[in-house]
Amino acid sequence: MPVYTDEGVVLRTTKLGEADRIITLLTRDHGKIRAVARGVRRTKSRFGARLEPFMRDQLQVARGRTLDVVSQAVCVGAYADVICRDYDAYLNANLIVETADKLVTSEEESVREQYRLLIAALAALSRAERPAWQIGQSYVLRSLHHAGWSPRLNACVVCGRRDNLQWFSVPLGGVVCSDDRTPDCHHLPQEEASLLFALLMGKWDECDEAIEDAERAGNNEATSHVEALVEEWAQFYLERPLRTAHLIHS
Ligand SMILES: [Zn+2]
Structure with missing residues (x-):
């Protein structure tokens, strides 16, 4: 069987038979892949916890006729250990891997930038660099931005004017002036628009300033308005609901 090597992050796992699992991974060079890990559910599995969600591994994968098979996994980022000890970090890590999973649909797609964003977000969560919700929301906005779905925040999406922008429309794709507002628009005060922009740009200083404002x-x-807006934005453009988002807001 031909073998390839790559680095990847475990997005989710599914049981297969008695002792195996199908592992869904986002890899640096091969996009999103699904591969079988044999015997991984046995207590003395040679993979240990390396094929659990949020783990970053150097992998060796054998091409199979129907499914590829993980033949080796060496941990290069044990983000899961820390993340799973903090409930907020855990929920946001789930939001992050679920978004990545839904965003990257096909295999062999070039996803280097998405991969870079994913490992940066999980690493930041594991180091508790910022409140977990900020890392989660920022990741969602930035990964969607790189997929081509970025909210326009500096001018009305309908008429282009740059003042009196107090409204936001998810289907229209950004801020809307009072004259063009439609019934589905959300009210978006300046400080919330600034927070949304700071999260989209990953500018933490500006994030703090917007929260102080x-x-x-x-x-x-x-913050809860902006979180709800980001959730609606992601669900609209990913065209399917995010399970984790509901858990975060419950
Ligand atoms: Zn307008």
Whole structure:
């Protein structure tokens, strides 16, 4: 059987037969792949915990007739250990891998940038660099941006004017002025627009400033509004619901 090597992150796993699992991975050079890990559910599996979600491994994979088979996995980023000990980090890591899974649909697609974003987000979660929701929301916005679905935030998506932008439409793709607002528009105060922009750009200083602005303006709902908007944005453009998003808001 021909063998290939690559680096990948485990997105999810599915039971197969008595002791095996099908592992779905986002790899650096081969896009999204599904491969069987034999005997991985046995207590003394030679893979240990290396093929659990959020693990980053150097892999050797044998091409099979129907499914590829993981023949070797060496851990290069044990993000799962830390992430699974913190419930917020765990929920957001699930949001991240679920988004990556839905975003990359075909195999062999060039996904280097998506792969880079994925490992950066999981590494940041495992180091608790920022509040987990910020890392999760920022990842969702940035991965969708690289797939070509970026909200327009600096001018009305209908008429192009750059002032009086207090509304946001998910189907129209960004901010909308008062004259062009439709019934499905969300009200988007300036501090929430700034927070959305900071998360999209991954600019944490600006994120802190926007949250402080919201507090000063007495807007206690800013972060939950923005989270709901990001969720709606992702579901609209991925064209399917994200299971994890509901858990985060419940
Ligand atoms: Zn307009």
